Amino acid sequence: MKFVLRCLRNSSCRRASISECGRHGDKTLETPMCMLYTRGGNAPYLGSDMFKKIQSLPFMAMVSLTHWAEHADVLAEYQKGVAKFSSMEDFLFYCCTHDTATEVPQGYNEKSGVAVWSRGGKIKVDVPSFMKIQEALQPDWYQALSDGDTSETSSDKRVQKAVDRTLAFLDEILAEHRKMERLKNSEVFGVIEGGYNIEERLRSAKETAARPVSGFTIGGFHNIGLKSGDRTIEDVGEIVKKTISTLPEDKPRLMSSLWGPDSILEGIEQGLDIFDTSYPLKMSFNHDKFIEHNSGAGFHIDLNHKRYCEDFGPVLENCSCYTCQRFSRAYINHLLNTSELLAGVLLSLHNLHHYLEYFESIRCALSEDTFDELKTLIKKQKPETVDTSD
């Protein structure tokens, strides 16, 4: 995998490209970017024919052990990997441990393995079973197994244990990875753990960077699950920034979570390169939100509100997405009120389109050195309070 830094703004905001990776070595990914969040290989509400029509869609999708740990035997039998199995061969796949839109119960990780919560309940994943799953999935990139069960209240001893376990998992994984023919084109991302303890974060970063990993995933903040949507990267900003500043410049840094538009800019300022689309899809799960970032009216429009029942204008002026080109706010309001499944489909199409265009704007701002102006614009639009009136 080749990571080329195109430009650096404000000493840490990176515009880069990634090529020569996985099954699509001839294509290039531009960062900052976000991966398509999927559940088991498909974006919620959208069939592959639908989401492939979304402009600016990166050819990188994300799957998690949450959805595959208990079905890996099927994929092992199939032998051709998750991309072909889910009819998404045009996409590269990144496999993470936990679904970013699902809360992970605390207190179940052990020295020998990590608890993954699938539909059927808890599954203990140790390194041998983890490698079997990766061999069945055949992802282009995968996140090494790690103990990220650390929060603000975790003791120093617990955090130290998390870092030690994660490094031990990584060593075992790298040794196994080299022996596996089916993973010969896959890249391993090392996970930086250490919770809220800066010394342990720095130790984790230094030790992980000393190993032959292709990129870095920042874990261990318990920042996943739908309830985490109100958190911002600012909450953990200083730790992330100090940690990232010790990592080598020539490898990508990834942090999955439900990050809103302002958090994405914060993350880029801290040196992150890769995010995912679980935030716009979370807005669609809520069934009443549309993301927007350039009308001066805040980040969301609540189309459930009765004020939209006779609003025959497009959802967002000047938006070129499938939904905005064909349907009015009043129609979406009607679909929401009658609990039609189509509401989720149309919401997802717009939200994904708009979020991906936002990343395009960020890349453009970095290239043209207008990142600070974009940040000022986004800050102005951040809603002070949520309008819950009817």
Ligand SMILES: [Zn+2]
């Ligand atoms: Zn739209």
